Amino acid sequence: MPRPPRMTPRRETxxxxxxxxxxxxxxxxxxxxxxxxxxxxxxxxVKGSMVIRxxxxxxxxxxxxxxxxxxxxxxxxxxxxxxxxxxxxxEKEKAHIEGFKPELAVVTHAGGKELEEPLVVRPTSETVxxxxxxxxxxxxxxxxxxxxxxxxxxxxELRTRLFLRTSEFLWQExxxxxxxxxxxxEHTLRMLGVYRTFMEEWMAMPPVTGLKSDAEKxxxxxRSYSCEAMMQDNRALxxxxxxxxxxxxxxxxxxxxxTEEGKEExxxxxxxxxxxxxxGALVMTHGDDQGLVLPPKLAxxxxxxxxxxxxxxxxxxLAKAEALRSALEERDVRAKVxxxxxxxxxxxxxxxxxxxxPIRMEVGPKDMEKDQVVLVKRVRGEEEPRKExxxxxxxxxxxxxxxxxxxxxxxxxxxxRREENSHRGVKTIGELAEIVEGSGGYVYxxxxxxxxxxxxxxxxxxxxxxxxxxxEFRSAEAPQKCIGGEGDATMEVVxxxxx
RNA sequence: CGGGGCGUGGCUCAGUUCGGUAGAGCGCUGCGUUCGGGACGCAGAGGUCCCCGGUUCAAAUCCGGGCGCCCCGACCA
Numbered sequence: 001m002p003r004p005p006r007m008t009p010r011r012e013t014x015x016x017x018x019x020x021x022x023x024x025x026x027x028x029x030x031x032x033x034x035x036x037x038x039x040x041x042x043x044x045x046v047k048g049s050m051v052i053r054x055x056x057x058x059x060x061x062x063x064x065x066x067x068x069x070x071x072x073x074x075x076x077x078x079x080x081x082x083x084x085x086x087x088x089x090x091e092k093e094k095a096h097i098e099g100f101k102p103e104l105a106v107v108t109h110a111g112g113k114e115l116e117e118p119l120v121v122r123p124t125s126e127t128v129x130x131x132x133x134x135x136x137x138x139x140x141x142x143x144x145x146x147x148x149x150x151x152x153x154x155x156x157e158l159r160t161r162l163f164l165r166t167s168e169f170l171w172q173e174x175x176x177x178x179x180x181x182x183x184x185x186e187h188t189l190r191m192l193g194v195y196r197t198f199m200e201e202w203m204a205m206p207p208v209t210g211l212k213s214d215a216e217k218x219x220x221x222x223r224s225y226s227c228e229a230m231m232q233d234n235r236a237l238x239x240x241x242x243x244x245x246x247x248x249x250x251x252x253x254x255x256x257x258x259t260e261e262g263k264e265e266x267x268x269x270x271x272x273x274x275x276x277x278x279x280g281a282l283v284m285t286h287g288d289d290q291g292l293v294l295p296p297k298l299a300x301x302x303x304x305x306x307x308x309x310x311x312x313x314x315x316x317x318l319a320k321a322e323a324l325r326s327a328l329e330e331r332d333v334r335a336k337v338x339x340x341x342x343x344x345x346x347x348x349x350x351x352x353x354x355x356x357x358p359i360r361m362e363v364g365p366k367d368m369e370k371d372q373v374v375l376v377k378r379v380r381g382e383e384e385p386r387k388e389x390x391x392x393x394x395x396x397x398x399x400x401x402x403x404x405x406x407x408x409x410x411x412x413x414x415x416x417r418r419e420e421n422s423h424r425g426v427k428t429i430g431e432l433a434e435i436v437e438g439s440g441g442y443v444y445x446x447x448x449x450x451x452x453x454x455x456x457x458x459x460x461x462x463x464x465x466x467x468x469x470x471x472e473f474r475s476a477e478a479p480q481k482c483i484g485g486e487g488d489a490t491m492e493v494v495x496x497x498x499x
Numbered sequence: 500c501g502g503g504g505c506g507u508g509g510c511u512c513a514g515u516u517c518g519g520u521a522g523a524g525c526g527c528u529g530c531g532u533u534c535g536g537g538a539c540g541c542a543g544a545g546g547u548c549c550c551c552g553g554u555u556c557a558a559a560u561c562c563g564g565g566c567g568c569c570c571c572g573a574c575c576a
Contacts, residue, residue, distance in 0.1 A: 018525085018537060047568085102574060124576090158574060165575065218576095226576095238576065275576050310534050346536040364535060374535080387535090499575095 018350075022289045027233040034283060035162045038292045038355050048160035048167035052276065055355060056163075058300035059279055060170065064150065066202050066297070067172065067274065070194050076146040076174060081128050083152075084119040089127035092252035096126065099219020103155040105167075121154040126220065126245070126271055129175045130253040137267060139258045140179045144187070148174040163280030164237075164499055171275035177255065177267040181246065184268035185223075188244040191272045192225045195240035203278065204295040204410035205229050205285045206418055207239055208442065208494060210467030215454055218271075222246035228466045228494065230418045231284035234440030236466050236496040239281050242272035286379075286410055292356030293378055295410050296403035303328055303335040303399060304352045306345055308364025314341075320363055324373065327396050333403065335361075353378060358406050359399065362387075375399075377406060418442070424475045429483060432495060433461040442466070442496050446479030446489025453484030463495040 020037065021029040035041050040056030043049075052060065068078070084107060090097045100123045107119040122128070133145060154168045174191060178184040192209055199205045207227035217224035221243040229239040249255070250266035259265050286293040296302050307314070307321040321337045328335035338348050345362070352360060362374035373395045375388045390398075421441030426432050432443050443463065447453065454465050468491050479489045 099575095153576085155575070159572095169576070171576070241576070273576070277576055306535095308535055341534095344534050344536085344538060346534085346538085349536055351537095362535065366535075 020289060020291065023232060023287075030287075030289070031280075031284060032162065034287055034291055034354075035280075040279065040283070040292070041162045043162070046167070048157055050162050050166045050168075052170075052279075055300065056279055059282070059294070059298055060276055062298045062300065063198075063202070063278055064172075067194075067198055068148075068150075070198060071148050071172075071174065074146075074190065074194060075144075076148045076176075078149060079147050080149050080151070081125050081132065083122055085122050085125070085128045087118045087120050089131060090120055092127065093220045093249055095248075096220035100124070100155075103157060105154045105156050122151070123153055123155045124271075124273075125149065125151070125153075125173055126175065126249050126269075127253070130249040130255055130269070133175075133177055133267070134250075134253045134255040137177060137255060137257050140260050143177055143179045143257060143267070144183065145177040146174070147176070148172055161280070161499075163276055163283070165277075169275050169277065171273050173271060173273040176270045177250075178270070179257070179259070179265075179268070181268050184246075184270050185244045188223070188225060188242045188270045188272070191270070192227070192240075192242045195227050195242070195272070195274060198274075199227055199229065199239060199278075200411060202295065202297045203282055203285070204407055204414055205239070205281060206411065206415045208418075208467065208469055208473050210469040210473065210494065212241075212467060213451070213454060213465045213493075215451055216465060218243045220245065220248055221271075222248065226467055228442075228496070228498075229281050229285065230414075230421060230442065230496075231281070231499070232287070232417070233284070234421045234496075236442065236494075236498040237277070237281050237284065238466075238498065239278060240272070240274040243270060245269035245271060285414055287356075288379065290350075291354030293410070294356035294358060296358045296407045299356065299358055300334065301336045301352075301357050302333050302403055303359045303361055304348075304357045305335060305337045305361045305363065306348045306352075307337065307339060308345055308362060308367075309341060310365065316368065317364060320368055324361065324363060324392070324396070328399060331396065331400055333399055349376075358403060361395065367392075375402070377402070379406075379409070425477070425479070427479075427481065427483065428485070429457060429460060432457065432463065432483065436461050436463045436495070436497055440497060442494050444469075444475055444479075444492055444494055445483040446481050447491055447493040448482035448484060448487040449490050450482065450484060450487070453482060456484070457495065461495075461497075463497050466494045466496050466498060468493050 020033045023030045038055065039053045041053055042051045044051050090100065104123060105121040107121065108115060137145060150172045152168055152170050157165050157167055160166050176187055178187060196207060196209050199207050207229040209227050212224040212226055218241065223244045225242045226238050227240040228236045231237050247266040247268060249269055255267045256264050257267055283292060305321045305324055307317045309317060318339055325335045325337050349360065356378065358378050360376040367373055371392050372389055373392050375390060375395055423435050423441055424444040426443050426445045432445065435441065435443050458464055474492050479492050482489050
């Protein structure tokens with residue numbers, strides 16, 4: 001038996017063991033170090049795959065819970081479809097297989113023998129799900145069919161980054177069938193709205209939503225829509241997509257139903273997904289040079305209580321810390337006491353700041369004498385005091401609203417940043433290139449719809465057409481001319497360099 | 500797959516030019532003093548120097564071959 005190849009773990013350069021590389025110096029190094037040092041994730045033995053560590057997974061679980069509730073509230077049920085899909089299934093939809101072929105992992109051997117037909121490790125599940133739906137749906141009375149699944153998928157990537165692009169990732173994929181095109185398209189937009197709401201209200205990350213160009217749409221879709229979030233380096237991150245699939249898959253899998261009028265028709269499909277990439281988006285939206293910054297609604301721990309243990313009798317302080325924790329728990333605040341006795345308070349402060357906990361509460365002997373506690377917010381404005389000394393009762397009573405305020409503060413900051421880095425009314429490719437190569441950000445221009453212009457801009461500036469924004473994001477004054485220089489603009493579009 | 504760089508305690512790296520007892524900082528373990536922003540002292544653990552072969556009295560260091568990883572480019576939730 002051959003020895004397995006030795007796999008050297010990858011490492012990141014850290015000049016100072018204690019500090020992260022500042023964002024301004026090297027954003028990408030900052031990101032990598034933060035993810036590792038905050039214990040969100042680690043590199044796994046197989047290139048491009050990752051381990052999501054407890055702290056990162058707890059964030060994902062909070063995301064899952066919120067999203068799952070929203071899916072249920074819009075009428076969906078969860079189910080589970082298998083990991084392995086016959087190769088022939090993917091090949092049925094021509095654009096689909098063309099799009100995914102380069103990144104498929106294929107199982108060719110099993111049970112000690114070569115398989116008659118190779119099995120694909122799902123890169124997405126449209127095909128296998130449609131094949132099953134075809135069995136289950138007979139009549140318009142069976143529609144709409146609204147199912148979601150939480151699963152892992154594999155897409156063999158050449159260049160990988162923790163959370164942002166790994167060969168295997170966790171996601172949810174919703175797959176629905178509707179009786180009419182209108183209803184399916186409406187549903188596609190409804191789910192786009194659900195994603196947007198989740199990103200704004202839970203992640204404090206305000207995306208620009210819109211329609212994908214044909215060049216950028218999902219392989220097999222008629223139309224794709226996306227949420228484009230702006231990261232702190234002013235690059236765009238596609239954070240969620242929803243697809244109107246038309247009857248493309250239904251036709252290949254013979255998914256038909258009898259209409260009210262008694263005619264046979266192909267079902268109209270949608271699919272939509274968000275992945276653990278959202279954790280990376282969260283990092284790059286709110287993180288600072290100290291580490292992660294978590295919106296309270298997604299923070300596994302919202303308040304970390306650090307007891308100041310000095311002298312011989314630490315019992316009363318620990319008891320007080322525990323009492324505070326349980327008082328917070330009664331107010332539905334996720335609080336935790338860091339009672340470790342081998343670390344100094346300073347060490348704990350840095351650690352929890354690195355992990356992004358929104359509020360720290362300190363309590364020591366001096367506070368107990370005065371019946372007070374110390375509160376420290378993870379991010380504060382220049383005007384705000386570093387530490388707040390508050391009567392215990394007041395601190396406890398106001399923490400829920402402080403968490404809400406912190407959540408709102410993050411959203412406002414992210415929104416302000418997005419707007420500051422949105423450039424409207426840009427008229428030439430030269431101007432676009434200058435912005436993209438300089439500060440970056442979103443560039444709004446007119447477009448004729450000519451794919452040659454899109455291709456040219458991608459070649460020359462590395463910026464891609466992120467989306468044709470939904471109405472509320474469009475400029476007050478609609479652009480008249482196409483950025484390509486020839487022809488009138490038929491729409492306004494957003495360009496940016498993207499992840 | 501092209502172009503660059505790198506493989507040495509858990510982590511970051513020095514040592515390689517010019518061969519001669521494997522090192523530092525951080526982390527880890529034990530004891531003590533500490534603890535309100537990364538504490539200190541003492542004692543300790545931890546290494547087939549990526550692998551295989553060659554040269555040599557002697558190889559982390561020189562030579563040959565392999566493997567792996569990182570960064571930049573071509574595909575992408």
